[in-house]
Amino acid sequence: MVKEPAQGAIWPCHIIYTLCMFELVCNTPGEVDERCKVDCACCKDGKCGQGKYFSSDECTLGCIDGYRGARCYKRCTHNCTKCERHSDVDNCIACNDGYYPGSARDCTSKCLPGCKTCTSGTTCTSCMEGFYDINNKCNRSCPFNCITCSSNNDCGSCKDGYYKGYQNDNINFPLLNDCTYKCRDNCLRCSSYDRCSLCKTGFYGPNCEKNCSTGCLSNSCDMHTGNCTCFPTFAGVTCDKCKTGQYGNLCDQQCSVGCKSNVCERKSGNCKDGCIVDTIIGDKC
Template sequence: MKVLVINITKVVSVRLACVAGYWGPSCTKPCSTTCRESSCDKQDGRCQSCADGHWGSNCTNNCPTNCGGATCDKETGSCPCAEGYWGQNCEFGCGQCSEGSCDKHNGTCQCQTGWAPPRCTLCDQGYYGTSCSETCGHCVNGNTACHNVTGRCSGGCSAGWRDDTCKRACEDGYYGDQCNHSCGHCLNGNTACNKVTGFCHDGCGAGWKGDTCKIECSNGTHGKNCKQTCSNCKGSNCDRFNGTCFDGCIAGYANPDTGCVEKCMYM
């Protein structure tokens, strides 16, 4: 009898665990650098925990750049904002706050002078000062051209106004750009002219004419607004203020001191 002897060798396959930082069937795939300590699931490569600065199911999202701490919530990405920032993702910068930072949720704060509540943004054109409550003065380029903090008109004042904020009218007797012009010889004195144009509303005093009453009466005229003539004076030559005829009267008229207005009486 023949006996068949079969030698059966049992082959057992043993799969060893991957070393730290690798995953996959052959442990050849490196874990993502966004995983904490480069540690990931050995089967699918998912991070077991995110490294600082990253969040999400596979740590592929970056934390907001303005987080106050070292990192953000690993699941939601939310974080406390750093000083000077606010918003759900700390994406907004605080305005010009007077003390410290702004509210991390809505960005409100107490504002510096020249900035508008609630978030301390720049004053609208035409306003300045605390809470932007002051209106700009009569700046040369319009009432929107003043400094948001001081109200100063950088280009100077419109005609008729003075000082840094251009809110004070020219003193009586002056008018025009920077109030540098003196009023003319207005009928009621040299303080009675328009502060912008210099116009004398009631006309000119004796001996003067023109809108600003700065033009002397021409030869042959005299009096208020130069409306009276010297026609009875010899050569029409008279005093422009009171009409006195310097060279006497023409024939038929008398009293040169009063302008030769009296006709001679012949007997």
């Protein structure tokens, strides 16, 4: 740890520079994140303690990505996702997608429009979704329904609602890998016509051919079982029954107070088990 100089003494320049790098005596670029001051939150693996420059809270294994300093309180600036820990200027090691360190090493230099990552303004290392041809600066667009692709007719993944393969899974049709074909009507995401992985809201079943119960909250249910969370007046694992004491298509009407056990037919409201006393008559008591 560095001790304060005696009264009237002046720190040598190399000491001041060192303290600057460790953010002890001067303001260096980077916003202080107050959350990092609690439980060593920005230290790698949460490890901190006494170190070379602080009696406590010094990060012993370094900083998590995006932070720097001896105690890792300061954010890397601009578009840095990782920067040198003990530098008094921006020295970015890694940048957000779409940027590269550049000559200033501050990640303010932009990649070409179709590049996801790059090492310079002319060299892409990966393409953004919807673009391909890394050798030509990712300047070519994928087919309309593709998320990623390697050529104009070979998609890596499709947008929701489309798949690559055979039309209707019929091998007598041409095999197309450009995400031309549509999933079934009620299927939001599929890998083939008969393999749905996500149903549209309100549907369930292998091919999303069944309707979720009216009683399902937000009209949403488990794709495989139809189970769901119920509105307050519904009951059952699939919410297809009325809660005791309710009836009607929407289970929004109350059974007669005269019904035995407070139970009545869902459609008619007639008491299932009769009336609570013999002196009360009528189907609905």
